[in-house]
Amino acid sequence: MANHYFRFKQFTVHQEACAMKVCTDACLQGAYTAAYLHANRPGITGVLDIGTGTGLLSLMLAQQLPAAAITGIELDTAAAGQAKANFTASPWAERLQVLETDARALVADEQYDFIITNPPFYESDLKSNNHLRNQAMHATTLDYNELLQVIDSHLKAGGEFSVLLPHRPFADFVAMAGTAGFYLKEVLQVKQSERHDYFRSIGIFCREHHEPKVASMAIREADHQAYTPAFISLLQPYYLYL
Template sequence: MPNTYFQFKQFRVEQDKCAMKVCTDSCVFGAAVEVADAQRVLDIGAGTGLLSLMVAQRTKATIDAVEINQEAQVQAAENFSSSPWRERLHLHPVSLQKYAESCQVPYDIILSNPPFFLSSLKSPDAVRNTAKHAGELLFDDILLFAQQHLNQNGKLYLLLPPAEATLFRKLALAHGFKLAETIEVFTYRGGKCIRHIQTYTVSAPEAPATKQFFIREEDKVTYTAEFATLLREYYLQL
């Protein structure tokens, strides 16, 4: 049975009410996004609030988090209120579409680990389906929102499996965004690429940068030096 919480060095993520638990690739994503100079950040599909909390730890930005699932709303609110950055974390318990109707602020950073597996079979668990499959939150909704509310020099960050990342890139181009960088995340050296961390901007180089990031060494147990460096400010065991 999964733990009811995940303890980080500076905060705890309670997760008993959420279908999607804290996972390693999300932690890599939260630590990898560049937010040092951001004044305002939006987390789309907050879930437990993990990404918002990770960003809050290393920036002074005001962070808005949008979440449609009622159980996740309660969980994120609890995690925000018990964190050291509660004054800068603002949960909006609505859909992104609804939030777009009233949003009046521009964002320096928009990030999302959205529902994915567009082409895969859905599980019988309706809550988990919503968390893992594009349903209430569609890729076009994210891009439309970013068109209207991302600063001219802002960045849009996505964490997606490779196939869905390819699809999102095509849609992003149609919406006027360019892929600036892809970080290919591998479970271990010699293993499978499980996720792409994509960075989009309005203006980007003709050839986007591509990097590879390995979570573990070939023994599938030992964390790589790059993982340890990236997560050292968050993980208790590093």
């Protein structure tokens, strides 16, 4: 059984009410995106987290971006309540808020400097009998084209967004994004270990065409025991025992 909470160095994520629990690849997205913004846009003020779930990504960004006001939106009532509680208990409560709503129902004139999202991974795979897990894992309420439309509506001119997806369909998402007017700026390709193939891709997109910067990382060494130095360096600001 998954733990009811996950304790980080500066905040704790309670997760018993959420279908999707804290996972390593989401932590990687939060850390990678926060590091990117800290290096490139440290004074950023407005961030939107689409499908915030536990609030993990918002909390990781809040830790590294002292000027950022972050809004998490979440469709599921229980998860929205959990994220709100996690935000309230954090050191950055005054800069974090949760809206319980469908992303497509957001006020049209509300725009942000940066958007982060860890969307449902699977658009056509077989589903389980757990409705909330299906909603979290499968694109049952917001497909990728609709997600890109929401991002386009709420991202300021010059804004950027971060997305985490499985490695194999990531190329399809890049093509969809191009049709919507977004281009891949940076991507981190992630392996479970040095022995594995890539299984996740974390991309930063913008509206200007770039030759994308491509990086790769393994979470664990070839023996699948120790974390790699690259993973430790990225997650050290957050994980208790790194």
